[in-house]
Amino acid sequence: MSMNNPENENRLRQLFPFLQEADSDFCRAFFDSVILAHLKTGNEVCAEGNTCTHLPLLVEGVARIYKSGETGKEITLYRIRPGESCVLTASCILSGRPFPATANVESNLTAALVPAEFVRKWIGRDSAWRAYIFSLVADRLSAIIQVVEEVVFQRLDQRVAAYLLRHGSGSPAAIHATHQEIADELGTSREVVSRLLKSFEQSGAIRLSRGQVTVIDRDYLLGVGANGL
Amino acid sequence: MSMNNPENENRLRQLFPFLQEADSDFCRAFFDSVILAHLKTGNEVCAEGNTCTHLPLLVEGVARIYKSGETGKEITLYRIRPGESCVLTASCILSGRPFPATANVESNLTAALVPAEFVRKWIGRDSAWRAYIFSLVADRLSAIIQVVEEVVFQRLDQRVAAYLLRHGSGSPAAIHATHQEIADELGTSREVVSRLLKSFEQSGAIRLSRGQVTVIDRDYLLGVGANGL
DNA sequence: ACCTGTCTGTGACAAGATCACGAATGCCGG
DNA sequence: CCGGCATTCGTGATCTTGTCACAGACAGGT
Missing domain, CATH: 2.60.120.10 (Jelly Rolls)
Incomplete structure (x- = not known):
């Protein structure tokens, strides 16, 4: 064929x-x-x-x-x-x-x-x-x-923030992925991702819903790692 | 030339x-x-x-x-x-x-x-x-x-043990490296390596001296990760 | 011996991983 | 509409790893 x-x-x-x-x-x-x-x-x-x-x-x-x-x-x-x-x-x-x-x-x-x-x-x-x-x-x-570089040198909150910025589409940017999928992408565990996302949400940077993350404040995510979470 | x-x-x-x-x-x-x-x-x-x-x-x-x-x-x-x-x-x-x-x-x-x-x-x-x-x-x-695989999936004690087994030469096997060098090899920090080596020493698996590690009990190192430290 | 730079040990605490649950959500069949 | 049912998410407890700060120990030169 x-x-x-x-x-x-x-x-x-x-x-x-x-x-x-x-x-x-x-x-x-x-x-x-x-x-x-x-x-x-x-x-x-x-x-x-x-x-x-x-x-x-x-x-x-x-x-x-x-x-x-x-x-x-x-x-x-x-x-x-x-x-x-x-x-x-x-x-x-x-x-x-x-x-x-x-x-x-x-x-x-x-x-x-x-x-x-x-x-x-x-x-x-x-x-x-x-x-x-x-x-x-x-x-x-x-x-x-x-x-290798990311895994060894970067903090996880930065890597999650970067993931959200990379994978978001639309306006406001939305990511369709479960916490587990994000964890598998980054080589970490679901619980850790959940906790970090929660803290982003409490800072008003994102909104969480089942199977989806909505980015509200891009700038906050861009600044993760510079300021103190 | x-x-x-x-x-x-x-x-x-x-x-x-x-x-x-x-x-x-x-x-x-x-x-x-x-x-x-x-x-x-x-x-x-x-x-x-x-x-x-x-x-x-x-x-x-x-x-x-x-x-x-x-x-x-x-x-x-x-x-x-x-x-x-x-x-x-x-x-x-x-x-x-x-x-x-x-x-x-x-x-x-x-x-x-x-x-x-x-x-x-x-x-x-x-x-x-x-x-x-x-x-x-x-x-x-x-x-x-x-x-990548080692960094993401393996525990550090296993990785340090594997390092010692790989890099030892002579009998008894000796490794000429500072803790800092071992840390740089594995992508971690000196303090962590020091602590793990110390715990290996206290288990009688190795002996520590300045700039050198001597392997006494190969089998112990081979078993790290299977048994409980 | 003394100074000096390197190497090692350690305590305290933050970040991340793992374990063990249970609660919330969405879906599907009745 | 309601009651399972599977998936997804939240969270406390505990362990491992990373980071910071600093002190002691050792080796080599003068």
């Missing part, structure tokens, strides 16, 4: 500029071997220890790559959005190692799956393709290091 | 097998453009924000790559030993980004410095070289993710 739909081809070309720079040889082979897949919200894409057989190029939706500990605690490493792909998968394909994390669909996915074989074969033959893979690595490597 | 010493060439060939698999064209260019450098213990190799101009291939010594926060706190990301090289540098060279951490010489270094220009140019031309760079990425990517 390869991709024989010219409309999908154009969509991919728009989202992944390397397809415009690459040789026509490469592109022909690419569209011949790629598979278009759909996955629904909540599905697990890849579990810890899996062997990666395909590199996904996202066309639609969001996936979350995270690490989870024995106790059920989690922390998000990074997310993938349309036009992006997954370094960890690429790294696993090129090195043959097992996948060291878990990947999950956050909102309905459409992705072009590039067979591992193809990835390996063309990395030496097409420079646009190679450059794309390298940009993947560089982008995510620094993202993961930033996760 | 390129490398015109055949003895050094042989040393490099032994430590870096890709030089044996690579084309002779590549090897000639490689030895022409590489520079041999020596750095002494304690020197800073690369600071946060630097632009990387050379990829170091280690011949001798150890370098430590770490991240440090505003407050002076640090955490080690990974180390480089003979036969290895630095992913972050490679990634920066290929993507043009600034170096997102700090690198330091832990014990006198000898390294072959490959110019950034060379790295970029030959990554598309020689498959052995390319494979080497990719193996760098895969190795360190999982190492960094493991750092």
Whole structure:
């Protein structure tokens, strides 16, 4: 079930500029071997220890790559959005190692799956393709290091405030997430998030309701860490 | 000051097998453009924000790559030993980004410095070289993710115990490091390390002296986290 | 011996993690 | 409309970790 739909081809070309720079040889082979897949919200894409057989190029939706500990605690490493792909998968394909994390669909996915074989074969033959893979690595490597930095150096109230500012949308900004989801994002526990949110609410910076946080005072959140909570 | 010493060439060939698999064209260019450098213990190799101009291939010594926060706190990301090289540098060279951490010489270094220009140019031309760079990425990517995992999911007593077991040498195993150095390794503070070590000592697992820890009861350390401290 | 800088020990307290509940909310079937 | 039922949230108790402040202990030089 390869991709024989010219409309999908154009969509991919728009989202992944390397397809415009690459040789026509490469592109022909690419569209011949790629598979278009759909996955629904909540599905697990890849579990810890899996062997990666395909590199996904996202066309639609969001996936979350995270690490989870024995106790059920989690922390998000990074997310993938349309036009992006997954370094960890690429790294696993090129090195043959097992996948060291878990990947999950956050909102309905459409992705072009590039067979591992193809990835390996063309990395030496097409420079646009190679450059794309390298940009993947560089982008995510620094993202993961930033996760380390945040976890080790930043206070949790700052990290929660930053989360709210990043994930809010609309006006007034609203975040649709349970306290547990926020905790899993930041690598902490639900109780701690609940307590911090409560204290933000008591300061008048946010309003809490089931499964949702509404930001009332952006400036307060921006200042968390500078002033004394 | 390129490398015109055949003895050094042989040393490099032994430590870096890709030089044996690579084309002779590549090897000639490689030895022409590489520079041999020596750095002494304690020197800073690369600071946060630097632009990387050379990829170091280690011949001798150890370098430590770490991240440090505003407050002076640090955490080690990974180390480089003979036969290895630095992913972050490679990634920066290929993507043009600034170096997102700090690198330091832990014990006198000898390294072959490959110019950034060379790295970029030959990554598309020689498959052995390319494979080497990719193996760098895969190795360190999982190492960094493991750092995240340890910081987020493991208790500190376990991490200190694991540190002692990893870094001990001789019999009985001795670790030459100050409490501050151990703290910097693990991303925590000296006082906390001091307290945990003290409690290990009171349990008879180790003996403390200035700048040194002697492991007396390996089994105790192995069991930390399972039993109750 | 004495000074000096580094290293270690410790008490007090704040922040974060974990455990053990119970209360509030939203939903669904009757 | 009402009574389960599952999920989400709140909270006290307790333990671990982080931070601050400061004192004592040790090693090396003069």
